[in-house]
Amino acid sequence: MKLYTLARKINKKIKQRRREVAGRYLSPVRGLERFAVPQNERIVSMTFDDGPTNMPVNPVADPGLEGVSLTRALIGIMNDYDARGTFNVIGTTEHNYPDKMGSLHKPTWSGVRHDHYPMFGKDKYAGAENQKELVRELLKNGHEISNHGYRHVLFGRNNIVYGSREHFTNIHDVVSDLRQLHELMKNEFDYEMTMSRPPHYIDRIPDGFTSYDAYAVLGYDYLAASFDGGGWMPTVGDYKEDVRKMVDPLKNTLRADANALCGQIIFQKDGFNMSLMSPVATALREQLEVLSGYGYKVVTVRELKDKYPFEDFNDFSKNFEIARELDRRGYIIGYRTNEFKPDKTLTVGEMVMMTMKKSDYGKMLMNIIGSASDRKKHLKHPYYLGFLYYDRKDLMERSDEEATKEDIVSFFGDSFGIVPSVSGNTIKRFEYLEVLSELIKN
Numbered sequence: 001m002k003l004y005t006l007a008r009k010i011n012k013k014i015k016q017r018r019r020e021v022a023g024r025y026l027s028p029v030r031g032l033e034r035f036a037v038p039q040n041e042r043i044v045s046m047t048f049d050d051g052p053t054n055m056p057v058n059p060v061a062d063p064g065l066e067g068v069s070l071t072r073a074l075i076g077i078m079n080d081y082d083a084r085g086t087f088n089v090i091g092t093t094e095h096n097y098p099d100k101m102g103s104l105h106k107p108t109w110s111g112v113r114h115d116h117y118p119m120f121g122k123d124k125y126a127g128a129e130n131q132k133e134l135v136r137e138l139l140k141n142g143h144e145i146s147n148h149g150y151r152h153v154l155f156g157r158n159n160i161v162y163g164s165r166e167h168f169t170n171i172h173d174v175v176s177d178l179r180q181l182h183e184l185m186k187n188e189f190d191y192e193m194t195m196s197r198p199p200h201y202i203d204r205i206p207d208g209f210t211s212y213d214a215y216a217v218l219g220y221d222y223l224a225a226s227f228d229g230g231g232w233m234p235t236v237g238d239y240k241e242d243v244r245k246m247v248d249p250l251k252n253t254l255r256a257d258a259n260a261l262c263g264q265i266i267f268q269k270d271g272f273n274m275s276l277m278s279p280v281a282t283a284l285r286e287q288l289e290v291l292s293g294y295g296y297k298v299v300t301v302r303e304l305k306d307k308y309p310f311e312d313f314n315d316f317s318k319n320f321e322i323a324r325e326l327d328r329r330g331y332i333i334g335y336r337t338n339e340f341k342p343d344k345t346l347t348v349g350e351m352v353m354m355t356m357k358k359s360d361y362g363k364m365l366m367n368i369i370g371s372a373s374d375r376k377k378h379l380k381h382p383y384y385l386g387f388l389y390y391d392r393k394d395l396m397e398r399s400d401e402e403a404t405k406e407d408i409v410s411f412f413g414d415s416f417g418i419v420p421s422v423s424g425n426t427i428k429r430f431e432y433l434e435v436l437s438e439l440i441k442n
């Protein structure tokens with residue numbers, strides 16, 4: 001277990017460094033970790049991974065949950081608090097065989113070469129493919145569904161914890177796995193998923209692409225989280241203690257600062273922990289009790305993002321409403337870190353990218369995956385596809401320079417036949433929103 005904790009720590013450090021890099025460029029796919037919510041508005045989201053799960057809660061600590069499947073138990077508890085969650089479901093792990101059972105209480109608890117949910121040998125009891133009734137139930141109760149991979153196969157290698165695991169080797173396989181679940185949700189439930197979280201947060205695909213590229217092809221955002229609900233940990237040997245370990249961090253956080261969870265995403269599990277137990281079935285009620293005591297409303301990530309799309313921007317006096325509308329319409333206006341940086345001066349690259357739609361970017365990316373030279377340029381330059389799309393590769397060298405009034409006027413004239421009004425010689429990103437609003441008039 002120590003190794004696992006260490007791995008998570010190292011992972012966190014690496015992620016911090018990557019975050020600095022990620023915050024430099026606009027991205028069609030944003031890592032949704034938290035949202036800037038006005039301080040007086042206490043809203044928070046919860047995501048539930050690896051379900052839906054049609055096996056009884058374990059142990060049955062609440063007599064009302066006798067014979068009730070885990071997902072149904074969660075739906076019932078959420079209903080009692082008028083809470084809506086984002087269920088990050090799998091398709092099925094039933095094809096992840098041959099495999100061997102792993103060791104209980106360890107990261108390989110569900111299988112050596114693959115994950116098996118809800119547990120080894122019982123794959124048909126979890127996932128959207130075989131648990132359609134539970135998916136229907138979730139949707140009927142207003143919950144959101146997101147894509148956690150059809151087979152829950154790792155996108156790439158992670159030697160520290162999951163060295164024995166099989167993983168995908170290229171973006172084609174990642175995309176087709178995600179697409180399989182996407183189509184299932186569309187065909188069976190007429191439901192369009194808009195976000196995804198990779199199995200075990202492993203982002204690097206061995207062929208050089210990352211989860212962000214795969215998500216760009218599908219038009220998804222990256223469903224991250226900012227607060228760990230803790231239900232995945234192995235048991236400490238005492239169920240009450242397991243539950244306490246899930247509730248106390250939340251309690252303590254809010255005791256220190258009642259607004260601390262505003263706009264955050266809490267990670268939860270719709271499945272067994274590493275010890276084949278489901279403390280979430282007890283802890284969730286206590287967590288929701290605490291949250292509602294502080295006046296929090298639990299909403300889906302989709303709803304949270306729709307209201308306050310960015311993690312650093314909700315200032316209505318600075319064209320926030322225009323940014324929100326552009327985001328709703330699928331324009332690429334935010335950074336990979338889910339920041340907007342309203343006061344940053346606009347660069348040439350941003351000037352171009354912000355006029356592009358995610359759907360067009362996704363199509364472009366799909367087209368160049370097979371071309372070695374385009375692919376190299378894309379992996380090297382985050383805005384390559386934007387310049388390619390507008391046939392303005394001449395601007396690429398000046399991508400990081402501040403955009404001048406002349407740049408903006410000529411780019412808008414050439415690309416859209418619009419003459420924008422720009423006051424200064426260079427402009428801030430929030431000022432550029434007014435220029436962009438020309439694109440969405442009517």
Ligand SMILES: [Zn+2]
Nearest residue numbers: 049050199200
């Ligand atoms: Zn998972």
